Amino acid sequence: xxxxxxSGATGMRAQEMNVDxxxxxxxxxxxxxFKKSRVDxxxxxxxTLRAAGTEVSTGLQIPTGIQVGNGTKPVATQRVFSQxxxxxxxxxxDIVIEGDGFFQVMMPDGNTAYTRDGAFKIDSNGxxxxxxxxxxxxxxxxPSDATEVTIGIDGTVTAxxxxxxxxxxxxxxxxxxxxxxxxxxxxxxxxxxxxxxSGDPITGTPxxxxxxxxxxxxxxxxxxxxVEEMVNMIIAQRAYEINSRSIQxxxxxxxxxNALRR
Amino acid sequence: xxxxxxxxxxxMESMLARQDxxxxxxxxxxxxxYxxxxxxxxxxxxxxxxxxxxxxxxVRVDSIGQNFEQGPLVETGNRLDVALQGxxxxxxxxxxxxxxxxxxxxxxDAAGQLVTANGxxxxxxxxxxxxxxxxxxxxxxxxxxxxxxxxxxLQIVDFDKPYELKKIGNNLFEPASSAAVPTENPENVTVVQxxxxxxxxxxxxxxxxxxxxxxxxxxxxxALLAQDEMMHKASTxxxxxx
Numbered sequence: 001x002x003x004x005x006x007s008g009a010t011g012m013r014a015q016e017m018n019v020d021x022x023x024x025x026x027x028x029x030x031x032x033x034f035k036k037s038r039v040d041x042x043x044x045x046x047x048t049l050r051a052a053g054t055e056v057s058t059g060l061q062i063p064t065g066i067q068v069g070n071g072t073k074p075v076a077t078q079r080v081f082s083q084x085x086x087x088x089x090x091x092x093x094d095i096v097i098e099g100d101g102f103f104q105v106m107m108p109d110g111n112t113a114y115t116r117d118g119a120f121k122i123d124s125n126g127x128x129x130x131x132x133x134x135x136x137x138x139x140x141x142x143p144s145d146a147t148e149v150t151i152g153i154d155g156t157v158t159a160x161x162x163x164x165x166x167x168x169x170x171x172x173x174x175x176x177x178x179x180x181x182x183x184x185x186x187x188x189x190x191x192x193x194x195x196x197x198s199g200d201p202i203t204g205t206p207x208x209x210x211x212x213x214x215x216x217x218x219x220x221x222x223x224x225x226x227v228e229e230m231v232n233m234i235i236a237q238r239a240y241e242i243n244s245r246s247i248q249x250x251x252x253x254x255x256x257x258n259a260l261r262r
Numbered sequence: 263x264x265x266x267x268x269x270x271x272x273x274m275e276s277m278l279a280r281q282d283x284x285x286x287x288x289x290x291x292x293x294x295x296y297x298x299x300x301x302x303x304x305x306x307x308x309x310x311x312x313x314x315x316x317x318x319x320x321v322r323v324d325s326i327g328q329n330f331e332q333g334p335l336v337e338t339g340n341r342l343d344v345a346l347q348g349x350x351x352x353x354x355x356x357x358x359x360x361x362x363x364x365x366x367x368x369x370x371d372a373a374g375q376l377v378t379a380n381g382x383x384x385x386x387x388x389x390x391x392x393x394x395x396x397x398x399x400x401x402x403x404x405x406x407x408x409x410x411x412x413x414x415x416l417q418i419v420d421f422d423k424p425y426e427l428k429k430i431g432n433n434l435f436e437p438a439s440s441a442a443v444p445t446e447n448p449e450n451v452t453v454v455q456x457x458x459x460x461x462x463x464x465x466x467x468x469x470x471x472x473x474x475x476x477x478x479x480x481x482x483x484x485a486l487l488a489q490d491e492m493m494h495k496a497s498t499x500x501x502x503x504x
Binding site for chain 2: 002008012247254255
C-alpha cells in the first residue's frame with residue numbers, strides 16, 4: 001500500500017517537472033533562437049519479490065517472476081533543435097542560420113558561448129555584438145562610415161564605405177557545429193555552453209560540411225508550437241490527477257485495513 | 263502485556279513527532295532559503311537492549327536530517343535580493359557569533375549597512391558592507407559594486423558534505439558538531455541578484471508522508487485498543503467461574 005502511494009507521488013512529481021518545462025517553453029514562444037525542451041521519463045528500479053528462472057526443484061524453473069515497479073523519474077530534458085520559423089525584419093545585422101550550426105560569442109569571463117539568436121548589433125567601437133554586448137567571434141569591425149553592410153550566405157561580411165563604389169570585405173562569420181548539440185548546457189540569455197557530452201566545437205564556413213547557410217535580414221523565431229505545448233499540458237495535468245487518485249485509493253485501502261479492528 | 267502497550271504508544275508518539283516535522287515543513291513552504299527536515303526513525307532495540315536486557319521493540323525518532331537540495335530561484339526584481347545557485351551559505355554576524363544562511367533578502371539599515379530582515383549585518387570579505395550610493399550591482403561572484411566602484415564582496419562559505427548543520431530559527435544555520443568547519447570561497451556557486459531561493463518543498467511528498475503518518479498512527483492506535491481489550495479480559499474474565 002505504501003508502495004502504491006509512493007509510486008503515485010513519483011508520478012505527480014514527474015508531471016510537476018513536465019509542466020515546469022512546458023511552461024518554460026510557452027514563456028519563450030516569442031524568444032528568437034529559442035529551442036524547446038522536452039522531459040524524458042524512465043521507470044524506477046523494480047522490487048523483485050520472486051526472480052524469474054529460479055529453480056524450484058531439480059529441473060523445474062519458474063517461468064515468470066514477480067516484480068513490482070516503484071514509479072517513475074525524469075531522466076533527461078531533451079532540447080529539440082528543429083528549425084524555427086523565419087521572421088523578416090529588414091535589419092542589416094539580423095541573421096538566420098538555415099540548417100545546423102551556432103554563432104559564437106565571447107562572454108565576459110573569457111569563455112565562448114554559442115547561440116542560434118542572430119539579432120546582432122554594433123557597439124560603440126563598431127564591433128558586431130549580441131544584445132548583451134558580447135562580441136561575436138571571430139571579431140568583425142564595421143567602419144563608422146560604412147553605408148551598406150551585406151552578409152553573404154557563406155558568411156562574408158562586406159560594406160560600402162563613403163567615397164568608394166565597390167564593397168570592401170570586412171571578414172567572414174564562422175559557424176560552429178557539435179556532434180551532440182543536445183548535450184550543450186543552457187546558460188540563459190539565449191546562450192549555450194560546451195560540455196563533455198556535447199563534444200568539441202567544429203568550426204566551419206556556413207554552407208559547407210553540413211553547416212547551414214546564413215540569410216541576412218531575417219530572425220529565427222522560437223520553435224515552440226503553442227498547440228503542441230497545450231496538448232502536452234493537458235496530458236500532464238490529467239496524468240497528475242490520475243496519480244493523485246492512486247494516492248487517494250491507497251489511503252482509502254489503508255483506512256479499511258485499519259477499520260478491520262473496530 | 264504492558265510492554266505491548268508501551269510499544270504501540272511509542273509508535274504513536276513517533277508518528278506525532280513526524281507529523282510535527284511535516285507541519286513545520288508545510289508551514290515554511292514559501293520561506294526563502296528554507297531546507298526541509300526529514301525525520302528518520304529507529305527501533306528501540308538498539309537503545310534499551312543494553313540497559314534492560316529484555317525489553318524489545320518500539321520506535322523513536324532517531325535524527326532529523328535536512329534536505330539541502332537547491333531550491334528554485336524566484337525572480338523578485340528587488341536590487342537587494344540575492345540567491346545562491348550552487349552549494350554555499352552567506353555569513354551573518356549575530357551577537358552569538360557567525361551563523362550561516364541561504365536566505366538572501368537583504369536591506370539597508372540606518373547606518374547604510376547591508377543587513378538581513380532581522381537587522382543582523384551580513385558579512386563581507388572586507389568587513390561589514392556599507393552602501394553609500396544608489397546604483398547597487400552584485401555580480402555572480404558576490405562582489406558588491408556601488409555606483410561603478412567595487413566596495414566589498416559577500417562572504418560565501420561551504421562545509422564538507424554531508425552537511426552537519428542545525429537550524430536555529432530566523433533562517434539561520436549553525437554547525438551541529440565541531441567537525442563542521444567552514445571553507446571560504448567555494449567553487450561552483452554563483453550569486454544571482456534580483457532573485458530569492460524558494461524552499462523547493464515538494465508538497466506532494468509532504469502530503470504522502472502525512473497520509474502515511476496518519477494511517478500508521480491509526481494502525482498503532484488499533485493495536486493499542488486490541489491489547490487494552492486483552493488486558494480487560496485478563497483482569498475481568500480470567501478466573502471467573504460463572
